[in-house]
Amino acid sequence: MSATETGTPTATRADYCVVACAEAWRNAGEVLASPMGTVPAIGARLARLTFSPDLLLTDGEALLMGDVPAVGVAPGIVEGWLPFRQHLALTATGRRHVMMGASQLDRYGNQNISCIGDWARPVRQLLGVRGAPGNTLNNRTSYWVPRHSARVFVERVDMVSGVGYDRAAAAGPSATRYHRIPDIISNLGVFDFETPDRTMRLRSLHPGVTVEQVCRATGFALTIPDEVPLTREPTEAELRLIREVIDPKGQREREVPA
Numbered sequence: 001m002s003a004t005e006t007g008t009p010t011a012t013r014a015d016y017c018v019v020a021c022a023e024a025w026r027n028a029g030e031v032l033a034s035p036m037g038t039v040p041a042i043g044a045r046l047a048r049l050t051f052s053p054d055l056l057l058t059d060g061e062a063l064l065m066g067d068v069p070a071v072g073v074a075p076g077i078v079e080g081w082l083p084f085r086q087h088l089a090l091t092a093t094g095r096r097h098v099m100m101g102a103s104q105l106d107r108y109g110n111q112n113i114s115c116i117g118d119w120a121r122p123v124r125q126l127l128g129v130r131g132a133p134g135n136t137l138n139n140r141t142s143y144w145v146p147r148h149s150a151r152v153f154v155e156r157v158d159m160v161s162g163v164g165y166d167r168a169a170a171a172g173p174s175a176t177r178y179h180r181i182p183d184i185i186s187n188l189g190v191f192d193f194e195t196p197d198r199t200m201r202l203r204s205l206h207p208g209v210t211v212e213q214v215c216r217a218t219g220f221a222l223t224i225p226d227e228v229p230l231t232r233e234p235t236e237a238e239l240r241l242i243r244e245v246i247d248p249k250g251q252r253e254r255e256v257p258a
Helices: 013-023 038-049 084-092 132-138 165-171 211-216 236-246 251-255
Strands: 032-035 063-065 078-081 096-100 140-145 184-186 189-192 201-205
Touching (some): 013 038, 132 140, 201 211
């Protein structure tokens, strides 16, 4: 039963984004979720409390959480110690699904968080490649983009940090064995690479968003199905968890304003 059918307040765009992020971890089993960003963190917690009870969550530092506290709140139950070296071991064995951010993404899923402009003389210095190469080649890596624009979704990234499908294929079996980019979630919709040439496809639109709006905000040609569904609506139970348990202070609304 949907929220609107029961008289519950209508879900906001941020609520839809949370549910879309949660769906990335549906039936994930006992893998480590590594969400980066407020909305992905809420989504991972929602998945743990609903359809992915075996999902492993950390406090963002070095503790495995035994409970599911609200975002920004310390866990009440600690079930394990996960220092950085053990975290890397999970990454190298594929037992992790990370949802990273991106300063740039191209049609094949190459991600840039390093610099804007030519690497030899960048216009803007960003984070650096960080763990993006290892993430993309060793475990599932999805992306969260809170402000979908042609500045982020570009024809070609200025520098490759996270590896996309074209570059993984060019590198051979050692790169493609565990490489997978299941989901791109933005404030406009959900995207994937389920196309013959592994280029980005529009999978669903958030309510109130049009195909034309997405295309205008994307710097390359997307694959657009004949019929594009809407992103799944939060259930009444999910909305209660989001608003009362996981994010009672409404931090998601600051990342994705109504």
